[in-house]
Amino acid sequence: MFPDIPPDRPLRTVEASAVLGATPYLLGYHPCNAIIAIAFTCETRVAGVACVDLPGPDADLGAMATHIKQSLENGSDADHVVLIGYGTEAAVTPLMDMMRFLLDHESRLDLIEALRFCDNTYWSYVCSDTCCPPEGISFDPTCSLAAAEATMFGLTALPDEAAYAAQFASLAGAAREQMQAATRQVHAQARELMSRDHDWRAELLDRIASSSRAVDLGQELDNVQVAWLETLTSSALLRELAATVAEPGEDQVHLRMWSEVLRRVDPADAVAPALLTASYALRSGDGPVAQIALRRALEADPGNLTALHMQQIANTGVTPAQIRSYQLAPTTLAALAERFPQDTRPLLPQEPR
Structure with a gap:
């Protein structure tokens, strides 16, 4: 589902800290065990956000990745995409790899970043070790500039999806x-x-x-x-x-x-x-x-x-x-x-x- 997000929403860049800080406010809650896909226009304005739960051991990763790709491509004015996997490496990487392959080879969208976030640490799938060390980069999304800007715009992010549903x-x-x-x-x-x-x-x-x-x-x-x-x-x-x-x-x-x-x-x-x-x-x-x-x-x-x-x-x-x-x-x-x-x-x- 892609929202009509107005151009004055806080996420204006695709830097890892900006994306990770703003994503909970785009969803309304802090995600966990999920893959989030954020589509951008060429002006780096958010064009849409999609969220899927991480797959179970018997899931058809190809079908899931194809569905996410098609959803992203259907988003209005989307040119670029950022992927964020919330969870352990074993849980996130298989679907993330499938998504990266489809976006790189079978999509009009340009994948500009793919991240994994776990325990206030993030890793990039698309950069080398020189910019993203093996131990990851520490980051607290609740204390980020993007979170502060989101709050100024009147957006809130509840602790998790259960709190949101409550x-x-x-x-x-x-x-x-x-x-x-x-x-x-x-x-x-x-x-x-x-x-x-x-x-x-x-x-x-x-x-x-x-x-x-x-x-x-x-x-x-x-x-x-x-x-x-x-x-x-x-x-x-x-x-x-x-x-x-x-x-x-x-x-x-x-x-x-x-x-x-x-x-x-x-x-x-x-x-x-x-x-x-x-x-x-x-x-x-x-x-x-x-x-x-x-x-x-x-x-x-x-x-x-x-x-x-x-x-x-x-x-x-x-x-x-x-x-x-x-x-x-x-x-x-x-x-x-x-x-x-x-x-x-x-x-x-x-x-x-």
Whole structure:
């Protein structure tokens, strides 16, 4: 997944210290046991970031390397690439060697650096011993100039991927019980509205408009607002509409809104908000959040075809502009909702919970 990274992001050079210092802030967390590929334009501006876990002993290294190469080549305006392997030499080098071979012989991208980082020490695969000694070069990415610049730009890097994913963990204890009570209340109201000729599309648009305004102002949604957003988007047609209604420049606000809904709904109700979180994450170029959200969707519904399809898309190196081009226009979805109003009705449990 390649983000639309603006030109004022902090990574401006491809020196090892700059790359290693900035990479955690591009991902949102400090990576471990992974290979990170950073694509650059000819002006050394970041064009995209890809991350894959280190392979197991039985992995097909050729297939993995080919997939990463294709993802990099699909990144917008990418001309050059830097590879960083986080882990031991035995774990990193086999895939790194395969990646270097493909990039050197079968790619339009110019590999300008390949690094391994472990225990605050890095080694280069492309320089001689005269510039990179056998014992490696000590480096603390948390104290680097790139890290300081990233912080100035408002970027943060959590300790690891687990801490990053924990931001989207479900509620527990009393907060969860209160959310469940609000959901029962909303379901009861929705059942009552189903006995009338209710305009569910208008209801959704009104709820999204008020909730996104609140999120944009830094306000937390109340439990009833969250429950209504989840309930309305249980309709697949309204969920598709919700994924497209953000105006230009509003994708980040809608990403924060649906992330909050995902975090607060019952895990059994997580599919719709997880898919919407993933959709806006992909539109914002935030691959790590998209993957976390899609995992949440598949935990709730392991065979969900939409989530599986979105995973395939997220793993192909598509750009946010490409994601937006795949989606139906809001006017088209509105016409479908008007033509098939029965498909806009929420899907409620058989009995109140």
